[in-house]
Structures are given as C-alpha cells and as structure tokens.
Amino acid sequence: MSEEFLKNRDFVVPGDEILKSMDYLPGRNTYREGESIHAKKLGLTSVSGRVVSVIPLNSVYIPKAGDMVVARVIDIQSNGWVLYVSPICNAFLSLSGVRQYIDTNRMSLASVYSINNLLYTNISAVNQLDSVYVTMQDPKARKLDDGRLININPAKIPRIIGKEGSMITMIKNKSGCRICIGQNGIVWIQGREAEAVIEILRLIESQPYAEGLTDKVAKMLDNMKAEEIKDDYGDES
Amino acid sequence: MIIDEGYIAALAAKGVRADKRQPFEYRKIEIQHSPFSKPEGSAIVKIGNSTVLAGIKLGVGVPFPDSPNEGVLIANAEFSPVASPEFEVGPPEEDAIELARIVDRGIRESHAIDMEKLCITAGEKVWMMNVDIHILNHDGNLIDASVLAATAALMNAKMPEYDGEKINYDVKKKKLPLKWKPVAVTFAKIGNAIIVDPTFEESKVLDAGLTVSTKDDGNICSIQKSGSAGFTREEIDMLLGKAVEMGKELREKLSHDASILKF
Amino acid sequence: MTMATRVDGRKADEIRKLHIEAGVLPNATGSALVSLGETIALAAVYGPRMLHPKHLQASDKAVLSTVYSMVPFGTTERNRPGPSRRSIEIGKVTRQALEPAVFLAEFPKTTIDVFINILQADAGTRTAGINAASVALADAGIPMRDLVVAIAAGKIEGEYAIDLNGKEEELTDCDMPIAYMPKDNRITLLQMDGDMPLDDVRKVLDLSMKSCMQLYEAQKLALRNRWIKAAQQQEARTEG
Structure with missing residues (x-):
C-alpha cells in the first residue's frame, strides 16, 4: 500500500x-x-x-437497490426465475421484470432464461435479505453468453470501477473486451484479450492502493493489441 | 461465487488448464512434518490451496480375534466446515468416509506398517493406531493430500513408552515399523480429456475420477474409480502407468519439510 | 494473595508465547490461527449467508452460530470426534461472548457461522478459540463494535497465575476464563470453577484484564499484518 x-x-x-x-x-x-x-x-x-x-478491506456483498450484478439462474418457478447473487441471498426475477410479454400458456419460462444462464441484471428492490428482486427492464441488463467469469472480493469492486468509472472505462477501451462488473463481485469478460484483462483485474484486486496503480494498468493495456470496440455493451460507469 | 464451468470444460478439451498447468502436472506441494506435539505423528500437507492435517495417536487395546498378534489400524477423516462453504456440521458424509477408507487401504494393503511389530502380548494387548485426517481448506484433490499427510505422519511418528500397564506420553522414542510409503495419485476425466490433481473447480465439472495408490516398489495397493462416466481400457492402462511414475515424484516430496502454519 | 512460581519458569502474570495470524484459510470469508504455548486454535467465519431451514432464522437480526470442536489428535489421549456435552456448552458461551460485539441487526434472516477447531489442547482452549473467532470475524469484514479478547486465570497450589498450561491445569483447583471487550469495557464471558475468597476473585480479574490488553494489541497487529504489511510486501515484489 x-x-x-x-x-x-x-x-x-x-x-x-x-x-x-x-x-x-x-x-x-x-x-x-x-x-x-x-x-x-x-x-x-x-x-x-x-x-x-x-x-x-474485505466484505461480502450485501444487495442494494440499484446495483448491477452478475447472477446465475438456479431455479425456474411458475411465476419467474430464482437467481444466485451471493452467498447471502438469492434474488427473484418475476415475469414483470423481463422486457417481453410472456404468455405462460404458450411458452415455457425456460425458453427465455434457462437453468445456468448468466444475467447481468439490476437489483430493483430489497425488502429483506430473503426477498431481493431484480429486473431486466434496465438499459444495461442483458443475458450473458460465452465469456470468462471471475470472482473478485466485493470490497475491491469500487477500485476496479475507479473514480466515476475511470479505471474500467480505460480497461474496456484499451482492451476492446466487453466487461460486465457485478457489484456482487462476479465479473464477466468477453473478447480476445480476456486473459490479459483478468490478469489486470487480479492485480487491482490484490494491490488496490498501490502507488501508480493506474499507470501500471495503462502500461499493461498498452502491451496488448486492442480489438475494435464493437459497442458500449455493459457499460456501468 | 459462480464457477466458470463451461470455460473449464472447454479448456480441458484443448489440453489447457485455467491455472496454466500441463494436464499431468501437480500444483505446488508442501509438507510440514511434526507441526504438533500432542499426536505421536503429524503433518500438514498443502497441494495448491488444499490444506490437510494428519495426526497419529497410539493407544493400547485388545486385538481382533482373527489377527491376535497384529496391531489395529483405524483411519478416520473429517471434512470440517472450516474448509469449505459446502461442508456442514455433522457426522462424516459419504465423501469423508470414502476418503478415510482410501487412506486406510493405502496403509493397510501396502503393508506400510509391520502390524505384527505392534503386538504387545498376542491375543491380549496390541497397539491401536488411529490415523485422523482433518481438512482445513478444500481446493480439490483432498485424497492425494490426505494420503500424503498420513504417510508423512507415519514417517515422523514416535511411539510412547509402555510399561505393561500405563502409557507414558511424555516419553516418545521409537519410530513406527514403517516399511513402505504409500502415496495416491488422482486423475480426473473431463469430456475426453484427462488431467491429474484436479482443483475444486475442475472437480465440479469432472465426469469421472481415478485414484491409484502405489508403494515404493511400484506396486499398486489401492484403486478407486469415481464419477458417473467411464474410462476406456486404454485410458486405464495409461493412467496406471502414470500413477506409478508420478507416485515416485510425490514420494520424493516426503523428505522435504516446509513451514506452512506458524505457531 | 501471592503470586505463583511456574513449572515453565513464567512469572505469575505472564502469558505463554503468543502468535496470531489472520487470513490463513483461503475459502473462508475470514479466518485466524491463535497459539498460546502448545494450545492452538483455528477459527473460520463464513457469512453472513443464507440460513435454511427458515424456522432457524431471526426476522430482526442475523443468527450468530458458533461451533467449537477439537481434532481427535489434539489431546494426549485421542478424543472421539463429534460433539460432546462439553463442546456444546463451550459453543454456547463462545457465542454469547462474541454476540455483544457484532452488529447482528444489519443482516436479518441470515447466519454468521463461526467454526472453531482446536488443533491442539494444552489448557485455555475456549479462550484461545474466542481470540481466534474475534480476529476471524474482523478479518471477514463483519461489522463489530469492538474486538473480543479472552484469557483464563487459575490457582496453582494456593497461588494465582494467568494462562495456565496443561501441566498446571492438572494441579489447579481453580479456573476462571474471561472474555472482554476492551474498548467497551464489557466482560462478555465469565466462568469460574473452584474455591476462592471474594477478594481474590477480584484480584484474579484484575490480573486477567491486564493480560487482555496484551491480547488486544496482538489481535490488532495480526489484522494489520494481514491487510497492510501483506499488501505492501506484494507490491514490493511486483515492483522488483
């Protein structure tokens, strides 16, 4: 430090x-x-x-309304999906939380999101820790397909995002990777330089307050050949 | 925590691993001999982030009627809830019992200990040897770590004095009659790929596992196949050979002494 | 009251060799290893996390669950694994020693699990376990009012001494463990078995509380080493 x-x-x-x-x-x-x-x-x-x-310096993730999280579908019920968010709680995505209209008589919920699907989703309400709701009715929310997943200490997520998103924006722009940072500590990365990005995220996690961290990260990013940036996918800054 | 299962399986198919190891490469192995003073023998073994303790306690008891001139070996394992968010408080479940039985067979079937030398008075009094395994941190491949820890503890164990009536645990001198050093090598099959020393994440996606215990002369003393897929005959032949070869490397580690936990 | 001379040459108010290390178990949210002489306690904290079945939940706060257990090879004679009446009682008094320090109301319906493993027992295991649990809870980032420190004192052949070892405990006719929140000045565990005049009980308490301050500094140092020194060392490594 x-x-x-x-x-x-x-x-x-x-x-x-x-x-x-x-x-x-x-x-x-x-x-x-x-x-x-x-x-x-x-x-x-x-x-x-x-x-x-x-x-x-260390914490478990406590859900807060408004947070974006990376979550996994673990159960499908008649009126929605149960998602794993963190060891402290699961969250519920109800039919009203998805963008399209679902006629449950005509289609199965699994055809929308099936078990093990990963979602980048928004915590819409926390009544108590055993009743947490998420919504996909958020511009940043989406289903995540092929990518890398890593678990980061949730206490270090603010450092990875940086002041007003400065750190993560730099990483995204220079690496060309699509990155979804979950406040719950789960991070999804897609792109040719995913491995290099993971290395950078691990560095920030292990030395969040090191001298010249931003410069060090910038240098590592310059060492990789940036891909074309396809869109502003998953920008949470 | 969410495990990147698809990625690990896809990597395995390419012959690559998330931690950049070769398919037949172990993680870093460390062994700490005799960390504790109360047990007669003890060891801490770390394979990557998997940490296992073994302790040997000796007592005096009555032999089994069918082996009146042999000591008694009892192996036991506990998956303490300190070791993993998945372990719960309660009596040992099937994985812990399977682990204990593999440790037991590794020592028993290899005749690692000359059990006749643990006889005090035939049919009446023999040494009872308890080998207890205690898991501290679970990052996969607990079996190899446990067998290694048990063998290390057997190597450094010293027998307490016994005057025919009372055991004096304050005076421990004689080593155990150790003839062989059994070690176990565990393989995992993910899809069609085969690796050694699976991590916790890799064992979450494995289709089948194979544990082979060997002794110093290269003989095999226990095999345990696990998981819900099968191995081909060719794979088994290859893995048995690998187990003998890699077992030698593991056995060499037993002479090292690292400092894992400091007291 | 006179002070005892000790089998291991310690002064009456001198604790055994103390070592505390935080963050020893990668899987746990927080963990700590505490050794006092030959007594070694390990604590792991998992949580706050979901608690099932539902009827175990408390709707207004987290449940603090403490499980105390000993490894089978941790004692001179092997002890059978599994809970005993003794370990269940110690689990309970340990929980009650720690509960006043934890802001449990922040996590209703969840559990904070504290698992204490005594890796080696040479007297004073419950207090070693409480010290380990306190450091492990703080290491886990659990919100707390204060740390909890603990030590036992006793009587050897009519004279009083702090932090008895196993040999001394065999000779003792009095054992008094305490747990203490130094900042809040609250005693959260107090047990006594023996036969002591009132005045001496007070004096032994004074003796214990003095040692508690030593443990308090050691707990803080262990946490600092884990989070500041370790980070600085790692930064130095990557620089070099």
Whole structure:
C-alpha cells in the first residue's frame, strides 16, 4: 500500500476511535458513541467534508437497490426465475421484470432464461435479505453468453470501477473486451484479450492502493493489441 | 461465487488448464512434518490451496480375534466446515468416509506398517493406531493430500513408552515399523480429456475420477474409480502407468519439510 | 494473595508465547490461527449467508452460530470426534461472548457461522478459540463494535497465575476464563470453577484484564499484518 495513499488514512479495526468531535458525522462503516466516531469494520479511514467513513478491506456483498450484478439462474418457478447473487441471498426475477410479454400458456419460462444462464441484471428492490428482486427492464441488463467469469472480493469492486468509472472505462477501451462488473463481485469478460484483462483485474484486486496503480494498468493495456470496440455493451460507469 | 464451468470444460478439451498447468502436472506441494506435539505423528500437507492435517495417536487395546498378534489400524477423516462453504456440521458424509477408507487401504494393503511389530502380548494387548485426517481448506484433490499427510505422519511418528500397564506420553522414542510409503495419485476425466490433481473447480465439472495408490516398489495397493462416466481400457492402462511414475515424484516430496502454519 | 512460581519458569502474570495470524484459510470469508504455548486454535467465519431451514432464522437480526470442536489428535489421549456435552456448552458461551460485539441487526434472516477447531489442547482452549473467532470475524469484514479478547486465570497450589498450561491445569483447583471487550469495557464471558475468597476473585480479574490488553494489541497487529504489511510486501515484489 503506497505511503502516499496511507498518509491521510489510518488502518482501523472494529472499535477503534477515528476521531472525537461533534463537528463530524459518522458515515459508512462507522458508529458514534458519545462524542467519538468509531470504526465498525476493518479498513482504512476516509474523511470527506464532515463525513467520516471506513473503506472496508474485505466484505461480502450485501444487495442494494440499484446495483448491477452478475447472477446465475438456479431455479425456474411458475411465476419467474430464482437467481444466485451471493452467498447471502438469492434474488427473484418475476415475469414483470423481463422486457417481453410472456404468455405462460404458450411458452415455457425456460425458453427465455434457462437453468445456468448468466444475467447481468439490476437489483430493483430489497425488502429483506430473503426477498431481493431484480429486473431486466434496465438499459444495461442483458443475458450473458460465452465469456470468462471471475470472482473478485466485493470490497475491491469500487477500485476496479475507479473514480466515476475511470479505471474500467480505460480497461474496456484499451482492451476492446466487453466487461460486465457485478457489484456482487462476479465479473464477466468477453473478447480476445480476456486473459490479459483478468490478469489486470487480479492485480487491482490484490494491490488496490498501490502507488501508480493506474499507470501500471495503462502500461499493461498498452502491451496488448486492442480489438475494435464493437459497442458500449455493459457499460456501468 | 459462480464457477466458470463451461470455460473449464472447454479448456480441458484443448489440453489447457485455467491455472496454466500441463494436464499431468501437480500444483505446488508442501509438507510440514511434526507441526504438533500432542499426536505421536503429524503433518500438514498443502497441494495448491488444499490444506490437510494428519495426526497419529497410539493407544493400547485388545486385538481382533482373527489377527491376535497384529496391531489395529483405524483411519478416520473429517471434512470440517472450516474448509469449505459446502461442508456442514455433522457426522462424516459419504465423501469423508470414502476418503478415510482410501487412506486406510493405502496403509493397510501396502503393508506400510509391520502390524505384527505392534503386538504387545498376542491375543491380549496390541497397539491401536488411529490415523485422523482433518481438512482445513478444500481446493480439490483432498485424497492425494490426505494420503500424503498420513504417510508423512507415519514417517515422523514416535511411539510412547509402555510399561505393561500405563502409557507414558511424555516419553516418545521409537519410530513406527514403517516399511513402505504409500502415496495416491488422482486423475480426473473431463469430456475426453484427462488431467491429474484436479482443483475444486475442475472437480465440479469432472465426469469421472481415478485414484491409484502405489508403494515404493511400484506396486499398486489401492484403486478407486469415481464419477458417473467411464474410462476406456486404454485410458486405464495409461493412467496406471502414470500413477506409478508420478507416485515416485510425490514420494520424493516426503523428505522435504516446509513451514506452512506458524505457531 | 501471592503470586505463583511456574513449572515453565513464567512469572505469575505472564502469558505463554503468543502468535496470531489472520487470513490463513483461503475459502473462508475470514479466518485466524491463535497459539498460546502448545494450545492452538483455528477459527473460520463464513457469512453472513443464507440460513435454511427458515424456522432457524431471526426476522430482526442475523443468527450468530458458533461451533467449537477439537481434532481427535489434539489431546494426549485421542478424543472421539463429534460433539460432546462439553463442546456444546463451550459453543454456547463462545457465542454469547462474541454476540455483544457484532452488529447482528444489519443482516436479518441470515447466519454468521463461526467454526472453531482446536488443533491442539494444552489448557485455555475456549479462550484461545474466542481470540481466534474475534480476529476471524474482523478479518471477514463483519461489522463489530469492538474486538473480543479472552484469557483464563487459575490457582496453582494456593497461588494465582494467568494462562495456565496443561501441566498446571492438572494441579489447579481453580479456573476462571474471561472474555472482554476492551474498548467497551464489557466482560462478555465469565466462568469460574473452584474455591476462592471474594477478594481474590477480584484480584484474579484484575490480573486477567491486564493480560487482555496484551491480547488486544496482538489481535490488532495480526489484522494489520494481514491487510497492510501483506499488501505492501506484494507490491514490493511486483515492483522488483
């Protein structure tokens, strides 16, 4: 982890006092006790304006409405599809969540999405962790066909996306690969340079705060011959 | 986690593997001898990310009536839920029992231990040897790792003193009467491709598996075919040969001593 | 109260050689290995994850499930695998020692599974297990109020000492394990078997809590090594 990056941040473990002041507000992964703000999770402190938060270094994916995820069909019921999203929950895709009208008397649900199909889909509602809904009625949503799949620590996904999508946009543009980043840590990659892209994603996952990471990634990308970019498929930035 | 099953199967057909290994190449193998002081013998074995412990405990008991002058071997394996999100709390299920039986047969049928030397008084008192396998992290091919760990533990085991009445576990000196070092080599068939040392992901897509245990002289002492597809006669011939050859390489690893877990 | 001289030459208030390592199991969400002398405890955390069957779920919070078990070769005489009355009780008090530290309400209807394996038992296994579980939970990124540290103290031939080993435990007539949340100043596990005057119980508690602070620093260091030092070492490797 680069000295530069760590200069304004502290490594904290649960319970550590980050600061003691009523002028600041407890943000993500922190809690207030009396005048102090404490870390709730293992991670690095981050102060933005008056908000104090902790950037987690490890986490499981907790579904949040609006997130794009890569999910797999694991069951088909009479009124929709059950999708695996993460160890914490499955999600349900109902008939109203797909783009076309399905007359269940005339066609089987499996003819739309069958078991083991992969979907890039949008979390539409989280009532409780056992009732999570997704929708394909989202411009970015689609069925994913032949490609590579990798699992990334969900805590590192924001780093892979980068500030306002800067990192992933660079990777997509320079590699010519189609990439769908699931907030759940599952990433789908399609293209001739998929293997090289996986290597880059693994590098970012293992050294998210290394000095000059962006330059290093750019260099690796320049070393591969870019394919023509076919469309803006799966752009979540 | 979603496993890229189609990709692994497609790769196998091309003779390539996700971790860039050759079809007949093992992952990195590390062995730590005698990590623990309580068991009479112990070892930690790592094959890639699969980590397995073996421990040997010796006690004194009554021999079986049909072998009154031989010690007793009992092998047991536990798939602890620490090792995989798929393992659950509870009594051993069929995979754990199968694993324990392969370890048992590897030691028993190879006559790795001279069981007659474990007799104290014929028909009355013999050494009871418990070989326990404990899985810490499951990334496929638990069988080869377990047999290797059991054999390593047999190699470094020391017998406690016994005065005819009480065992003194504070004094351990004599080595076990170890004659052979059995090792197991496991192959997986994915489609028509055959590989050795399958990872967890590869074992999720395998159609058939074959485990062959061999001893130092190249003799085969146990075979276990698994999975729901079959092997051709030619494949079996080829794999038996490979198992003998690769078994030699595994056996050489047993003399190394790495530091895997630090206490 | 007088302080004991020890079989292994330790001072009465001196804990055994301590080593904590976080993140030892690649498959688990979080994990830790703790050794105190010859006692070795391993903890793995999986979750939060789905909990089935449904009737085990709690609708307002996650269920913290703790399973304590010992490997068959971890003791002088082999112990039979499978749950015992002892291991079930320890599982329960371990859960209750950890529960106050975890923000369980953030994950209703799920389970956070903590599996503790005692790889070698030489007294103080439940407290070693709690230390391992605390580090494993933090390593897993589970939201917590505080870490939980634990240590046992006892009496050897009428004199008091911290962190007894197996040989000392055979001679003891008093054993008092505690678990403690240092930042919150809460004792979350307290058990005692023996025969001690009230005043001495208080003094032994003081002794234990002092050692707890040492364990607290060791837990934090292990987590830092796992997440900061390891990353820096890897970066240095790829640079070179």
